[in-house]
Amino acid sequence: MNHSLTFTHDEKQASVTVPTNTLLADAARLAGIDIGQPCGGQGRCGRCAVQVTEGQVRRRSTLRLSEADVAQGYALACQTVVEGDAAIYVPPQEKIERRLTTDRVVAEVTVPEDYEYPFSQTVRRVHLTLTPPSMDDQTDDWARLQTAFRLQRRFETVTCSLPLLRTIGSTLRAGDWNVTAIVEISRPSDHQTIRLIDLRPGHEDEYSPLWGAAIDIGTTTVTLWLVDLVTGQVKAQVAEYNGQIARGEDVISRIIYASKNGGADELRQRVLDTINELLERACKRVKLPQGKVTPDQIVKATIAGNTTMMHLFLGIPAASIRLSPFIPAVNHPPALTGREVGLNVNPEAAVDCLPGVASYVGADITAGVLSSGLDSAENVTLFLDVGTNGETVLGNRDWLVTCACSAGPAFEGAGVVNGMRATTGAIEEVWINSDTLEPTYRVIGGGKPKGICGSGLIALLSEAFLTGVIDKGGNVKLDAPSPRVREGAHGGEYVVAWGKETESGEDIVLTRVDIDNLLRAKAAIYAGFTVLAENVGIPLESVDKVLVGGSFGKYINVEKAVQIGLLPDMEWSRFEFLGNTSVKGAYLALLDWRKRERISEIAKRMTYIELSADNSFYEAFTSALFLPHTDLNKFPSVAEALEKSNS
Amino acid sequence: MPIEIPKDKWPGSIRTVTIGATSAEGGTRAKTVTVGGGTTMPYLHFEAPTPNKPAIAIEIKSRKPEDWSPLLAEVWGAAMADPAQWAKKAEEAGADLLVLALTVEDSPEDAVKAVKSVLGATGLPLIVWGPGQAEKDNELLVAVAEAAKGERLVLGICEDKNYRTIVATAMANGHLVQARAPMDVNLSKQLNILISDMGMPKDRILMDPTTGALGYGMEYGYSVMERLRLAALQGDAMTQFPMIVTPGFEAWKTKEAKVGEGIPEAWGDWKARAIHWETLTALALVESGADIVVLRHPESVKRVKDAIGELVVA
């Protein structure tokens, strides 16, 4: 029996008549519409989803669609056959991607609802009008200012640095005794002691922006958010590889480098250069009617970063961090200023370095816990930071345990031949057609690919594995029938993009060495949280939610992360992707002193577990050094997917 | 007061594997050797009997080994220069099957010739090892596998970096493979998975966990074997292969067994010590679940055989 179908695509319509049981994808092709089938029509990718607006079809598989999708008429063109006349809408790709049940996208940053300037904020703008001096009142300028603070604002004690003190007289006069003071409340709880950060002539607009920066110093990537402290809004987000990378990829190399003659100064300068450059870049991004924003207008900076990064940034000797019993010089750095730390912000700016827990669990994690909300979770929750140091936190509002393992920078795109950060030009998603072994990929920004970022690498590894390009041990099967599989300089490799498609004109490849780096990174992370859970006697299955942080850009495909054995095999609904949780935590602490105190609380409460204490980590690591894992029983969904792709 | 003895009930068991094929089965062996099938931890007959007792293999070489201990040279004598004769003597010494280790000097023709002469000299099933260099192993074993098609030889040794060629030729010619991983439960299992993924039938794989000798890390091998056996009994299909271990090779490379001069007096008599070294290494591995032990000295063969006899019929 024949049926007539009408396809709508790109505002055009096309009709065709086909017999019963024709695949929608085939019917579309007959109608002149090519529905891409990245996974080779196996129902794995969900990219061929169409909407049946009228008529009768039969869906063989709806694995990639939610119930709501099906209720709205969605169907996979490669898995659905015609049973009657029907009208079908072929949506544009971007629209489909947002529907996929496996994708996790970071939420946009929003200002916390409870943020209320100036009450939540430690830095604020104060307008003062001083009585001008006279022959009758010969009080000095400084005392006059102090008096004004006391009488007009009830700030009993005011402190001020010498360089700033030198400028007071002229500023007071320039403003004709009307001034705007930027002050920091030293102890938010008593509200009486303040430190003067800046004194500006005249009365500035009360609600004009007051600039702050939230900074995450990662081993591999430094991230900076420029924030208007008055509204709480993030005005610019920038990131760059940490300039210290040139002196070692991991914290250990950096510590060793720092202990060499002049090494510490050099590393400190390198990260300062990176941050100062980011400050410039972030300021340039902001366009205001009042004019340009410059870094010296930044009056508060809150800094998160792992313990080593914090030491190196502050120029504190870090050598003891790496040597047993692994003791950092400082977990809770004191309040500092821009001048002291050497940032090109306002020299008096409040620089708040967040507290860490131990040598290998730093402020990036305490900040991460805050922003993930783990410390107030009712049920047992797992928080993974998929970064160079692979920190893991397990717990709930009653208890928190944490560990770290050296995962390496592979998921941040470093140490991988064609790896890159998740910025424009990065391949962030890959599908490989299981019949032809041809890939389909998506590039951030949509242009020509320059490299592959963390989420792209996860996808690529998983696809190469499921389609048999590599074996479970990560060996490229050189006998695979495709010109893309070839012998390279480091053993087997797979060509993701031929030179003619890429920005540089060179092939983008995944090599055996890359695969090894990725396997080690994922194995370290998986081993970290399994051993942590075992240590406290919590079965992984009883974990209610898995919060994933990391520099994957905006997106991660959890199914693929499970398929390579990076994440535990659980229902996808239990995963949440939070992006860079560290900078987000720094941002929350930058805004609100109560959240800042919560971070101190978290740092005190967290119990750090040293994984190198016995063999169990090594054991767990070797068993995870396989795709997806030596024990396939731990990954039932992957076993099923393999079964399907073999049959 | 009668005590109730707690018994373990296991869902899994060790696979039964048969080595060698008689003429009725497409080979030329006078007998075959079947190992594995265990359903308990080793020799716990109060739970279940031991279905197949561990087999003892004697290792011989295609050429006279120059680096073996003088004690071994003394006991095997001139037979060491002729694999066929050596094989016969080994059979007389009580071997259930033989290991023929090829050497780097062998050409594929030499290897085939050595294998044929050993097969001709005895009716025992045969395990053939390459010299342990990937390319050479592949070259020799492929030739041997084809020349001895249908004999159900065991071809070794597959390792994670070099298994594909050996497995492929074993599959094509009806042989078995020996899969060796370096003293690690996970690595053993991973190699077994890779080999099974190639389509190798599961009753044609022996796993070799690598054990080390007494005094030289044997305890790791010992525990790895116990763990593999436990995992197998718990139902993990990728650890249910019978285990082949090489205490002869391991023990005879130790100083304690190999040399008789310049060693501490507290080590006692050389020959007696050397045999104790091989025997005790072997016994410990038998206790931890070995299914095939490859030995070198006839006296050790006798003692280990005796011990196995007492273990299987309690």
Next chain:
Amino acid sequence: MALSGIQIYKLLPQTNCKECGFPTCLAFAMKLAAKQVELGACPYVSEESKKQLAESAAPPIRLVTLKADGNEVKVGNEVVMYRHEKTFYNKPGLFLRVKASDPDLAKKVTQADAYKVNYVGMDFSLNGYAIEADGDLTAAVKTVREVTKRPLILISNDAAALDSSLSLLAGETALIYAASESNYESLAEVAKKHKAVLAVKADTLDALADLTQKIQTKGVEDMVLDLGGKNLGDWLMRSTQVRRLALKNFRPLGYPVIFFAAQNGVEKEAVYAAQAIAKYAGFVVIDTFAPEMIYPLLVLRENLYTDPQKPIQVQPGVYEINSPKPESPVLVTTNFSITYFAVANEVEGSGLPAWLVVTDAEGMSVLTAWAAGKFDAERIAKAIKGFNVADKVSKKRLVLPGHVAVLSGEVEEELPGWEVRVGPREAVDLPAFMKQALN
């Protein structure tokens, strides 16, 4: 049942006051779960919690100690069937049986007592002597005690002889062998009087359990079991059953086990003793003083009783691969066994000769050791010098693992006259590197 860290944590005050010396109550709880600290370190545990925690901690196999002047043998207190589950704690005592009637008794014991053998830096000896009362026990004890300070086992059924012998051993803890259904009352009395340990013997486990309970009511707490059994297999089963029952907290059999290795003839002695060491014996008694047998038995015991949680190590030293010649290269790696194997296997497989120097990196892999400061220029130089590598080679060429390329300059400084080369990061790439770069 052992409690998990979180379960214990729930029984603690949860105030994170740090007085126990740990940063949080949870950290303390986890150490408790791992049995690495005593509950007493926290001053604030409630009585109720203490009770609950104590119950989960009682050892299933009684700790029995034999003592003589300055020498002690501790056995028991084991908690697992298989060593990988935790570890075997207390090595079985190896005792030599001597006869009271032997005219050469003093000489024999003197000779055996002087026996000492070194294994990887440790000195091992026999642990003591079992005196068989086939003659005048008291006289024999006197003779033996004059020539050794090690603990004794007295083998006799004669309560009076035992009594007078034990009187000679005041202040010691000896072992009496053995109480049976027929004599346990008198022997228990002697044991109790002299605070001796009492071995108990019966043909079946049922009878054995009955007997230990009866003896316990006589006031003897420290006992040791002789399980009988006619051969290796039989004894293996009995020993396994007793260990299993004990671990299930079946108290009547929760004692260490004694085993006589020569019971089926001295030709089987070594094998019998070896099985007993592997399979749960607390005391192993041999009849032959033969260093060539005692040495391997002592090594076996040491091996099986090392803590399997410790990283797997190989002996630091110079390993010869494929018969290296003076001009062959010197490769350096750490003593983590997996690392060693990876390197050794690759090179071995390539057929290329090399000297492999294994440094003492406390059993860590190259990267971890380097991170922890256990594999640095100084240690590498120390190994090269300590193992006299320079004497073995004509060409002083040293290959460092690629992961520690940063060390090359420092190593050259520490080892003047050596040419330092940086090898590949992965062992797999070694053969290619050796072929290309080292020619």
